[in-house]
Each structure stands twice: as C-alpha cells, then as structure tokens.
Amino acid sequence: MAVKERVNAYRARMRAQGLRPVQIWVPDVRSPDFAAEAHRQSALVGAADRANDDMDFVEAISEDWGE
Known part of the structure; x- marks a missing residue:
C-alpha cells in the first residue's frame, strides 16, 4: 500500500x-530569533x-495554588 x-x-x-x-502554525522555539524575543x-x-494598577488587579483575581 502506497503512503498516499x-x-x-x-x-x-x-x-x-x-x-x-x-x-496549526506555532513559533519555532529552536530559532535564535525566538530566543532573543x-x-x-x-x-x-x-x-x-509591580506597583501598578494592572499588576494589583492580576494579583487580586489570581488563585494561590499553594506550591
């Protein structure tokens, strides 16, 4: 049987x-450009x-996973 x-x-x-x-197309994590970015x-x-309003909001809605 052929591959097709x-x-x-x-x-x-x-x-x-x-x-x-x-x-799907994903970034090539082996690329030097990816590593630099x-x-x-x-x-x-x-x-x-870390004192800005955005971070305060993220921390307020984040759940502690208790490492």
Missing part, C-alpha cells in the same frame, strides 16, 4: 470516529513596576 493510500485510510478512520484534521519580553516583565 495509507494516509487516506488513516484520515478516513479518524473522520469515521468524528474527528477532523486541523493544522523571549529574552526581550521576559526582561521587560522582570523590569516592570
């Missing part, structure tokens, strides 16, 4: 189970003023 036929059969079985295929954003968060 196996893939088609697999997809038919999945559809018969009520499923459908979905394709993640570092940039985490530095901004780390340097943010």
